[in-house]
Amino acid sequence: MSEDMITVAMPKGRIFNEAVELLRRANYPIPPEFDESRKLIIEAPEAGMRFILAKPMDVPTYVEHGVADVGVAGKDVMIEEKRDVYEVLDLKISACYMAVAALPSYDPKSEVAPKVASKYPNLTSEYFREQGEQVEIIKLNGSIELAPIIGLADRIVDIVSTGQTLKANGLVEIEEMIAITSRFIVNPVSYRTKSAQIDDMVDRLAEVVDQGVEAK
Numbered sequence: 001m002s003e004d005m006i007t008v009a010m011p012k013g014r015i016f017n018e019a020v021e022l023l024r025r026a027n028y029p030i031p032p033e034f035d036e037s038r039k040l041i042i043e044a045p046e047a048g049m050r051f052i053l054a055k056p057m058d059v060p061t062y063v064e065h066g067v068a069d070v071g072v073a074g075k076d077v078m079i080e081e082k083r084d085v086y087e088v089l090d091l092k093i094s095a096c097y098m099a100v101a102a103l104p105s106y107d108p109k110s111e112v113a114p115k116v117a118s119k120y121p122n123l124t125s126e127y128f129r130e131q132g133e134q135v136e137i138i139k140l141n142g143s144i145e146l147a148p149i150i151g152l153a154d155r156i157v158d159i160v161s162t163g164q165t166l167k168a169n170g171l172v173e174i175e176e177m178i179a180i181t182s183r184f185i186v187n188p189v190s191y192r193t194k195s196a197q198i199d200d201m202v203d204r205l206a207e208v209v210d211q212g213v214e215a216k
Ligand SMILES: Nc1ncnc2c1ncn2[C@@H]1O[C@H](COP(=O)(O)OP(=O)(O)OP(=O)(O)O)[C@@H](O)[C@H]1O
Pocket: 012, 013, 014, 015, 055, 056, 057, 073, 074, 075, 076, 077, 094, 095, 096, 142, 159, 160, 161, 162, 180, 181, 182
């Protein structure tokens, strides 16, 4: 592999298509293989890149360890994971927000030992600590909306996008916490050793991000 090759950690799932579209709009020749392959490493020599396709929550881990030079990660993941990486650009894609939700009958006054379920235990504990409220956090890996319905926790902290999941499960939003978009992140050592390529990538992405925002 060429020394100048940039390894990009891409999140599989929701963010993926929007991130690929941004790269293509920034004139990176991303191979069509990307759109249908089950391969987890995809070489794109014409773009001077190699892509690794990771679980969204793991992207900052690959970048922190330097096995990827750069990556794309949700702000939610950045707050939860607290990895030692530079967050250099807001890509303004995959927008959603983090919220506290509960059943409409939820009454904070009648809560004896407050329990909050979330896929984001660190973000949740930091939030409630800042609010000066002591809560027990119950870590779940998905289907968070189940927790209040089944009586596992009084409140949940989860991502809201269309609000359909909350509505379909009869939950209501109590508080909007943080706006979320995806970020372009960089390994601190790579930022020094591959500065020309990474600066170029940031500039090209920033340009298409701004065009996208202007078009809206
Ligand atoms: N409605 C949404 N629900 C969850 N994440 C969203 C939503 N909209 C945008 N996002 C962004 O997408 C990222 C999650 O993507 P995705 O749901 O594909 O992965 P995941 O939650 O790790 O999924 P899984 O654990 O099911 O593989 C979040 O980190 C967030 O930044």
